[in-house]
Amino acid sequence: MTHLPAHLAAIEHIYLDRSARDEPLTARVLDRLPGLPLTEREDEAGPVEHPGTGQALWLRRFxxxxxxxCPGTRIYHCCAYQIAHIGENCPMSCTYCILQAYFQDRTLKVWTNRDDFLEELDRTFSEDPTRxxxxxxxxxxxxxxxxxLTGLSGDLVEFLGRFPNVCLELxxxxxxxxxxxxxxxxDRVLPAWSLNAPQIVATQEQGTASLEERLQAARTCADAGFKVCLHFDPIIHFPGWQEGYSRTIKMIGDMLAPEHVAYISLGSFRHMPELAGIIARRHPQAGYVHGEFVPGLDGKMRxxxxxxxxxxTFLAARLTALGFGPALYFCMESDEVWRAVLGRTPGEFGGLGRYLMDRAFGGERDSG
Ligand code: SF4
Incomplete structure (x- = not known):
């Protein structure tokens, strides 16, 4: 049996749509999960309803x-990022995870029609090589x-080698x-890790790597010539947050230099109203969900x-003191917040999407 990482240990059953049976990606996944019970099903059979307590993996075509x-809004500054949809759900369990509101089930869905995926990307990115x-x-x-299991990121980075106009964030x-x-x-791939305060990682992010492991991996990538991205998202308001986020920022300063980092996002915990109930029901340890939230203009609670x-302001000041100021941006915040914290608004530097694009491409300015 292939040695699988701990975060995949709960997978106990494979569901396979008939039309996905002969896909090379299916063969690869099955080869890496030998001996697991497998149920073949008709494509039209509806959603998988797995009766077990472990996780189910569903191989199907998309x-x-x-x-x-990315479904940003026009009201807040969004980062103009495009989602490449490779599957749904996650084997880890973070109490605040928005996927709990997006999807009713926890079935791990893998789209097996990789060739359709790459063909669509090929058509899109070839259309205008200057974009x-x-x-x-x-x-x-x-x-x-x-x-x-899938090796899909490996396939994708190799494929994208033909498209210098594309930068991929993982x-x-x-x-x-x-x-x-x-x-x-x-220089066209951005490995990225989400970070949080140590207490949040320990109590709210089940099955994930430790902060040390994430930052060590980021350093390994930086040493190999990648720029990395860091995401403080969601920032959680909890007793002792100052000390917690200070510790994480110190760890960043110990492991990475500003020239290693393309950008760092700061995003406060926000949620669709229905997510709060799901979190409170499933994760009694998630006390932060009872904090002081108000509806934003996009309908999400913030x-x-x-x-x-x-x-x-607290996080930005400490990151700026370490030289990471130019890398900072906010995920879905208004001009008022930008100005209050960073003293500038995206409109003053050409828009957030463009700024991040330039940073993603190593500072190369867009000619358009
Ligand atoms: S927030 Fe946690 S559970 Fe959700 S996708 Fe990310 S790692 Fe997985």
Missing amino acids: KGRFLRP RWRIGTGEFTDSLALEA KSKIVDLSWTPRVPRP LLRPLRVEQF
């Missing part, structure tokens, strides 16, 4: 568009959580660097603005 804009793209796979799943909370030897251009600004 029929929609693989590439789509730059910033894409990522970590929106509906963790980018690397299933890499040990966002994760685990460590899997198996794809790195397949990268033709490290921490009261003075508290958000206080936390952002």
